[in-house]
Amino acid sequence: MNEQYLSHQKRYVIGVSGGCDSMALLDMMVKKSYQVAIAHVNYNLREDTDEDYQVVYDYATQHNIPFYYKVFTKEDYQQGNFQAVARQMRYHFYHEVLDQGYDAVLLAHHLDDELETIYMYLERGSQTNYLGIEPITTIQHMTIIRPLLDTKKQALRDYCIQNHIAFHDDYTNFQTHFKRDQVRNLVLNTYTDQQKEELLLKAKAYNQRKEHIQFQLKPLLEKYHAENKINYHEIPEALYSDFLFCLLEEKIPVEKISQHLINEIIHQMTSAKPNIMLELPLHQQFIKAYDNITITTLSVNKSYAYTITSLKEEDYGYFSVRLQGAMNDGVNVSDADFPLTIRSILPGDVIKTSGGKKKVARLFINNKIPSHERALYPIVVRNDGEIILIPGIAKRYEYLSTNPNLFVIK
DSSP, rough: OOOOOOTTSSSSEEOOSHHHHHHHHHHHHTTTTEEEEEEEOOOOOOOHHHHHHHHHHHHHHHHHEEEEEOOOOGGGGOSHHHHHHHHHHHHHHHHHHHHHTTTEEEOOOOHHHHHHHHHHHHHOOOOOOSOOOOEEEEEEEEEEEEEETTTTTHHHHHHHTTTTEEEOOOGGGHHHHHSHHIIIIIIGGGGGGGHHHHHHHHHHHHHHHHHHHHHHHHHHHHHHHHOOEEEESSGGGHHHHHHHHHHHHSSSSSSGGGGHHHHHHHHHTSOSSSEEEEEEEETEEEETTEEEEEEEEOOOOOOOHHHHSSSOOOOOOSEESSSSSOGGGGGGGGGOOOOOOOOEETOOOEEEETTTEEEEEHHHHHHTTOOOOOOOOOEEOOOSSSEEEEEEEEEEEGGGGGSOOOEOOO
C-alpha cells in the first residue's frame, strides 16, 4: 500500500464492497492504525448481495469501525447506463458520509484496474489529460485517494487469504456484459507480464507529454477564463487539439469528447468564415466570432424586453442601467420619453441617426458584434416605439447630447 497521500491525523471513509480488493485495503488501514469508517453500497443487482453486506458488517463489528450503509433498488438506476448511474449514486453517498466529519474517501482501485483503463482509452483513441487512474483526484468536491494502484489484484487476494480476511467475490466480475468486463476477462488475462509492462510504459510516456503540454496551456487557459474568449491565432497550432479538449471537458463528460469532434471544431475554427456557431453535446456550442473562440451553454431564451419607468440604477439579465458611464453608452432622456423599453433585436429594427436611417442588423455586422451576441444585445426604445440608443454603437439623431443621464451597460 502506498501511504504517500495518507496521514494519521486525518479521518478516512473507505468504499468497501466486500470483495478482496476493498477488504484488503480496509484491513491494511486498520492494521496501520489509521482512523477509518466504512461506506458500503448495496445495489440489489445480484441475488447474493446480502453476503457482501455480512462480510463487511462483520468486519466493522469485530473492529469497532463506524459503518455506513446505503441500499438502492433496480428502480433507482433503471434509466441510462447502469455503471454511470451507479457511480453517481455511490459518490453521492460517499459525500453524505464525508460530511459526518471525514477528510477523504479511499478506494481500492489496483494495478489491474489501471491496466483496463489504459487499454480502453487507447482502444477508443480518446483524449484524456491523464492516461490511467490518478492516485489522488477531486470528484464532486471530495478528495479521492487510491493507495493500491501499484498492487496487483492477485496480491490483494493472497493478502486476504494469508491474513484470514473474509471476502465475497462478485460473480458478475467474471462475466462479459460490460465493456470493462470484456477487457478484463477476454483481453488482458491473455497478456503476458511484458505486454502489461509495455502498456504501463506507454501510459507513463503519454502522461509525461501531457504534463509538458499542460504547462504550455496554462497561460492560454488563464487568458481564456479571464475574458471568456481567446483569439485562436494566439494558440500554437500544435496545441489546438489539447486546448480544445481542456475547454470541452469543463462542459462535457470526457466520454462524449471524441477526436472526431475536436477535429471538426478545428476545421470550423480555422476556416475563412468570420462567424461560426457549432452545436455540441449537452446543450453546449462552440462559437467563433472574428477569430475569437469560446464554448458556451446554449441560451434557452433568445429574446427579452424590460420596461423602465424612471431614472434609477438596476441590473438585468443581459445589461445594467446606470446613471453614470461612458458617453457612447448613454443618452439624455426626459419624462416625455418614459416608459422606456430595453429589449433584444426584432426583425426590421432601424434607428434614425445623424447619418440617416440605419438597419440595426447591419450596424451589428459593421461593428463586428459576434453573431451569438446580437440576439441579446440591449436596444433602448422610447414610448412611441422609436429606437434611441444601441449602447456603444449608435444613437437617434435628437439624442446626441454631451450630457447623458441614462446609461445602458451591456
